[in-house]
Amino acid sequence: MAFLTVNQLTHAYFSTQSVTTALENISLQVEEGEFVSFLGPSGCGKTTLLSLIAGLMPPTIGTVKIQNENVQKAHNQIGYMFQQDYLFPWRTIEENIFIGLKIQHKLDKMSKTFALDLLEQLNLEHTRTKYPHELSGGMRQRIALVRTLATQPVLLLLDEPFSALDYQTKLKLENLVFNTLKEHQKTALLVTHDIGEAIAMSDRVIVFSANPGKIKSIHTIPSELQKMEPFEVRNHEDYKHIFQTIWEELNELEVEN
Amino acid sequence: MKSKIDIAYEQYIHQERRTKRNVLFTQFLLFVLFVGVWELASTQNWINPLLFSSPSRISELFINKIGDGTLLVHIAATTGETLASFVIATIFGTACAAILWWAPFVSKVSDPYLVVLNAMPKVALGPILIVALGPGYISIIAMGVLISFVITTLVVYAAFHETDQNYIKVIETFGGDKKQVFQEVTLPAAIPTIISTLKVNVGLSWVGVIVGEFLVSKKGLGYMIIYGFQVFNFTLVLLSLFIIAILATFMYTGVGMLENRWRKR
The missing domain is CATH 4.10.220 (Light-harvesting Protein)
Structure with a gap:
């Protein structure tokens, strides 16, 4: 049995004037420890899919199962990273990284030590008593990563977490997140519209078409590239070919629409 | 060099x-x-010295009234009433806003009523209050509360309502419930708005209390004004006005200091 199973998922948004189908008949499976990317044009329902997997809202039709259990409401064991850090400006960094533990009533000496160790691993221990506005965008996103990992989630959902950063910071953070997740053996889903990022970070890339969101194709990245750090992958020869294939596919999608 | x-x-x-x-x-x-x-x-x-008095006469009266202790009684009465109505209006208004945020159905139902209440000149309710609550300090405090709590509710509710959805989503992804969302995000995010309504409420509480004292009271600065007016002693009226201006400024500055302290965090 797969770690995560999405079974014939369809989701629609309602307003009094209209019905918008965001996702149609999505089925996919993700194994434990796998890193899967969702790639597609805007409006293909990628974020909707993450929200459904996180249990933030119930799907219109279909089911999501994590470790063979139906996801009904927000799952304690999911970590979610957003496009921006969304650190609470009125809390210090330390209070920010403890927030998940506090919400889940798991704030004790052990969990605190774990969170602070993570902060140290990312070379951020000097920021403990600072406030978010005193730090740079890259640092804040790294702290958001610590906040997400502090609750020890089994599944990480990354919703374009690098899109608001400058290019250099983005490349560095890709490596950092990749290594951190591999080290802690996390299963992760990444939503992105950056083809390079998807190839560099994932084991599999799932391409979506838009209006309504459907799975168009699935690309398995060669195992050699899977093991490499994202930055190395970007310099690898095969990278270009895969990039080219997906690029053409996405272009076709645009023409179809 | x-x-x-x-x-x-x-x-x-x-x-x-x-x-x-x-x-x-x-x-x-x-x-x-x-x-x-x-x-x-x-x-x-x-x-006309009878109408406009003069600084020397006002300060003379001030010293006299301080000397015989009557002025302090009036000041204490009005300050107490104002502070009470200010605090009650702020807490009550924020609590009402929290209820509206918590229960969208209640907020939808009460919307037109709140608009009417807000548009209504609350001072006009004075006579009803006095009959209902009796001619004492309770009516005066009620007047002060009435005048500022509706606007507090509306403004604070708007702030609760406009909380960035993504911050709420952060709490929800950790499995937080509505109570935790309120405690950890909605309320702290609205604190700056609540503090700025405090500033408005300082002014409104003074209006409510002074009008209340005009209508019923036997002591207080509003009473001094109305008494001075009735016996045509405008030195007394002007003295009260000055004291009100000074006290209101103190309260306003106090709220300003509170705001600065919050900003520094």
Whole structure:
């Protein structure tokens, strides 16, 4: 049995004037420890899919199962990273990284030590008593990563977490997140519209078409590239070919629409 | 040896200090001029001394009233009533806003009623309050509360409502419930708005309390004004006005300090 199973998922948004189908008949499976990317044009329902997997809202039709259990409401064991850090400006960094533990009533000496160790691993221990506005965008996103990992989630959902950063910071953070997740053996889903990022970070890339969101194709990245750090992958020869294939596919999608 | 930057910096600091001094000096000069001209105009009968009184008569009355202890009683009564209505209106208004945020159905149902309540001149309810609550300090505090709590509710509710959805989503992804969302995000995010409504409420509470005292009371600064008006003692009226202005400024400054302290965090 797969770690995560999405079974014939369809989701629609309602307003009094209209019905918008965001996702149609999505089925996919993700194994434990796998890193899967969702790639597609805007409006293909990628974020909707993450929200459904996180249990933030119930799907219109279909089911999501994590470790063979139906996801009904927000799952304690999911970590979610957003496009921006969304650190609470009125809390210090330390209070920010403890927030998940506090919400889940798991704030004790052990969990605190774990969170602070993570902060140290990312070379951020000097920021403990600072406030978010005193730090740079890259640092804040790294702290958001610590906040997400502090609750020890089994599944990480990354919703374009690098899109608001400058290019250099983005490349560095890709490596950092990749290594951190591999080290802690996390299963992760990444939503992105950056083809390079998807190839560099994932084991599999799932391409979506838009209006309504459907799975168009699935690309398995060669195992050699899977093991490499994202930055190395970007310099690898095969990278270009895969990039080219997906690029053409996405272009076709645009023409179809 | 001093570098050129140091010299330029010293000049800049010097200039800033001079500007500040000049502003303070001009402010002081204006005050002295105002009091002086007023006194002169009154003694020379350029203005009607019966109506406009004069600074010397007001300060004389002030010293007299402080001496016999009556002024302090009036000040204490009004300050107490104002503070009470200010605190009650803020807490009550914020609580109502929280209920509206918590239950969208209640908020939708009450929307037109709140609009009417807000548009209504609350002072007009004075006579009803007095009959219902009796001619005492309770009516006066109720007046002060009534005048400021509706606007507090509306403004704070708007702030609760406009909380960035993504911050709420952060709490929800950790499995937080609505109570936790309120505690950890909605309320702290709205604190700056709540503090700025405090500033508005200071002014409104004074209006409510003074009007309340006009209508019923036997003591307080509003009573002093209405009494002075009835016996045609405008020195008394003006004295009350000055004291109200000073007290209101103190309260406003206090709220301002609170705001600064929050900002620094």
